[in-house]
Amino acid sequence: MARAFLRRFRVSPWIVGLALVTPLVLMACSGDPYPQSTLHPTSDTSEAIDALYRNIFWWAVFVFVVVQSALVYTIIRFRSRPGAPEARQIHGNTIVEIAWTLAPAAILVAIAVPTIRTIFKLKGDAPADAVQVEVVGHQWWWEYRYPQLGIVTANELHLPQGRPVALSISSADVIHSFWAPKLSGKRDAMPGRTTHLAFTPDSVGTFHGQCAEFCGASHANMRLRVMVEAPADFDTWVARQTAAPVAVDSSDALVLAGEAAFKKIRDPAAHSCIICHTMAGVSGGIAGPNLTHVGSRTTIAGGTLPSDSAGIAQWLRNPMAEKPGSLMPTIDLTDDEIAALVAYLQSRK
Amino acid sequence: MATTAMPHSTTAGPTAPTGLWSWITTTDHKRIGVMYGVTAFVFFLIGGLEALIIRLQLGAPGNSIVSAEHYNQLFTMHGTTMVFLAIMPLSAAFFNFVIPLQIGARDVAFPRLNAFSYWVFLLGGLFMNASFLAGPLFGTGTLSVAPDAGWFGYANLTSPQFSPGPNIDFWVLGLQILGIASLAAGFNFITTIINLRAPGMRLMRMPVFTWMSFVTQFLIVTAFPVITIGLVFLMFDRVFGTNFYRVSAGGDVLLWQHLFWLFGHPEVYILILPAMGIVSEVLPTFSRKPLFGYAVVVYSGVLIGVVGWGVWAHHMFATGLGPIADSVFSASTMLIAVPTGVKIFNWIATMWGGRLEFRPAMLFAIGFIAQFIIGGLSGVMHASPPADLQQTDTYFVVAHFHYVLVGGAVFGLFAGFYYWWPKVFGHTLRDGLGKLHFWLMFVGVNLTFFPMHFSGLLGMPRRIYTYGADLGLNTFNLLSTAGALLTGVAVLVFVINMFLSRRGPPAGPNPWNAATLEWATDSPPPVYNFTVIPTVHDLLPLWRKGGMEPSPLPATPPAPIHVPPGSVWPLCAAIGIITMGVGALMHHHLVPSLATALVGLAVLVVSIYQWAFEPFEV
């Protein structure tokens, strides 16, 4: 009898309730099928946020269950069936009103206190010995500068595990938002302002992230990776980045052709790579990402393409198709020009 | 201001004039309400279509149903259309038709201003949507100049440097024009509610829908000027090259966000309060008992309106306003959850002890409550800044505001459609189709927006035309797309219901046996609404023990009633405004732009003078 009524009237809130609970619990402990998840924190900041969120979440589930079941119970019990009593003309009840004003207020205080405590804990001011990184958002790629280490790289942020990190974030054009969910909440990158993020990554790994503030045509292609390495690996990465660029292997004709093509693509040379890209010792263009050690990166084109020869070739053939609205012009390169450039770029370890 | 003695067009019971001209010059709040409803519903369907294409594009990763540029235009127009061209005007349709009837008036305080609001809204909506087809006029293909910077168009992406095309000009000018329509309606309804109540109807005897509309009008009247100024700065930046949002000149991009969200949050209460009002009318009628805690529901509505002004920066927690500002706005946002919660408890208590009849209107009202609870709770979740740093600008927030806007406002408006349909057209919508519509929509909306909570928490940002296949979001997006298609079918069922029920049996003055004044007169009501203005003695006049005085209303008016004539000048004034808008749109070519704008101004000024000195008796 009850099942029939449950089905005929409104059974969904129960299913909706269960749907809310089970998958979340399941997800919390599964492996890495969700690389950009906000529920698998791997730094002190994101763990603080996650703890606060779980606290609020369970309060919400409690209120959800209480209020929705009151709603469903009322609907089922007082539905008009033959012989049901006439409606009692109640106008109100002050005590009940006070009760259900204070109850939500109390729950909100229970949420507000940890919230404000966490706000002040995550103010974003890192200790003095933190790794300083300047993050600059561009239309549709990320630039990272390590002032202490003199390194400039793009899209892939390398950080040492266990050491505090201080990001000072700004933008070179429109508003972006730097967001690597597993490491910390997002912080807007705004032109003319510098905002801050501070966290201490506590586990090694490659963490996904993405721009989270609409910034134009290729907002969706402005992805990033954060490589957290053991301190030793980080130091070797820094050493390689700061080392003098490896000389072009003169014996490999393809790489030599690639270097020539990099410096000058047909007349007029307006579209040559050196105009927009910096390649230490070769060029100082700043419109595009710094390519000094592009060979050592795992992805290119704002983290959307793998940096193997197929990925680079696909990007060089038609940047506009990969990143609509991209400022990099589409030059009709011949296949061997592309092969040469790929070889050259991959040699820039 | 009419001075010459004007032969009153008093007739015993004037039959409404018919024909297109009578519609163009109408000043009858009922006709204007129907026109608002039809126009807004068409824009609602357009917005829904945009949503369907968005969902098809996001159905799978790396899809290419639409290009990035088209997708950005679609989601911007979906947001702008749904907020400004669908939900607000649908609420306005109910304001127009129902408020005068509920407070026992013959019409609004300024009938011509009412017509002016509608025509400016219609032309503004057409102006905004013309951007889809206006590409060739600007030397590019079609589907290339619609606004593409999001419904809240953050600064310096909308600056001439980063949005050189006419896309944002359409958006800025369109919103300015729509703002004029809303402001005009705001002054009109505030005066109507204050000044034209039936004798004996004190403020605390007004129906809750009128009360919520009253708070909404105050929010409109105080919030729209702020966005008008924000848009003026953007328009000056784009047309004259001023420096308001130019970072190189010291301009601050956050100024736009503050000005927009100072308007933006009262705006979302402008969207939800009318629906709350409708639910507060529907529940008592189908529970056969009065609203529980009338005064508390009214005061919490007023409190929401006032506190609504103090929460705007919770949209900006990610910009790093500093811990003090974060704490203040987090606290005020949580504070506003209390009156909202109180309203929900009062609705449930209204049904407690009642005899619930599950007609479609009632089902939609219950659907409103169930889904508004989920929307409210997910809202409280990101009222706390640290949690918001993970949730803002992700699909978790998309899920939140769709639960309160679709699950809330749209369900409330559909409840209003089913509830007042007999009063507007004289026949009810079919019950069976109504229930089918509800169930399909309820499942469709939940199937669409519930998975978005998960895709948001799993890292899917807002407004991306595609996403990586490796993020594990594929199934959730597929579910959302399926839900969107189902919701589309549900709306189709409603459209079919509208046409099939045209030949329905006459519904009579009070089909639901409801208590408020609009059910005392015929369905559809005569041009003058009430043969005799009733005197009201308590909150629920039609449920009074001793019946209503004079009870019931006489069939024909004892004395001739003056019905204000039509006027063409509101439409002419609206045409003047839209011409100025088109002129401003062509600002890249100085001479034609100035010429069109001046012609528009001339038409506007002439219309205003004619309007002012036209003999018109209210």
Added chain:
Amino acid sequence: MSEHTDVQHAGEAHASTKTYLVIAAILTVITIVEVGVFYMPAMHAILPPTLVILSAAKFTLVVGFYMHLKYDHNLFRAVFVLPLMIAMAVIVGLLFLFRVF
């Protein structure tokens, strides 16, 4: 909005021409004082607060007497003062958010 029955205003309490002239004189004096204070270096430290108070006085005088708000039905006062409060709160709020934080 206070509640009242059908009050038919027989004739508003008219402020007489004399009061208008007095008000005009006061306004002129305040304006002169304002400009005078501006030029006094001694007052430079507390210039903003004094000027705000003086202009608030002029504001209330014009709104109260010239716009008849003092004599009129307090419905007009409510309909004007509430938005005015919101406007002032917006100004103060934005100044705090942009200047202090």
Added chain:
Amino acid sequence: MSHAAVAHHTSTGLDSRKIAFWTFIGSECLLFGSLIATYLVYEGRSVSGPTTHEILNIPLTSISTFDLLMSSLAMVLALAAVQRGDKVWGRVWLGMTALLGAIFLGFQAYEFQHFVHEGLGFTTNLFGSSFFTLTGFHGAHVFVGVIWLLTLLVRSLQGKLGPEKALNVEIAGLYWHFVDVVWIVIFTVVYLIQTTPLPTT
């Protein structure tokens, strides 16, 4: 409209147009409030170009402020005259108010032209943009007010502005006084309180 009091029933006994107009004035408070807030927020943030100290002319603006104050007085006297049914003085004071308003616009036109000449254009710097927009919006309102007053003057000359039409003059007066009050705030905020420019954040 045969007589001043509204013919048919209103629940407050007040004229609907006056209620609507006071609501409009409340709404305009927000419009000018946002403009003033922006001016104050942007004060001192201009990167280049002339600043307030170098360019604002206090004596000149004090005279135009006095002029606008007197126009408020003229407006009130005009209303009183029309209410008394005194056609002559009604026209005199209406004309005087419009004239003083026009003089104010003259001052502003001169000031704008002088500023542009001094190198402060609409797009020169942040100060230029926010100053001209704020004072320009106010100037536009004064211009509309002058046109409105001249329209009332013409109606009076046509004999269509008897004491029963005093409400039209009263509403025009509300508008005029409000525009004057906004200038009082602008005069103080822009011209007199020139806070020293704070370092940009």
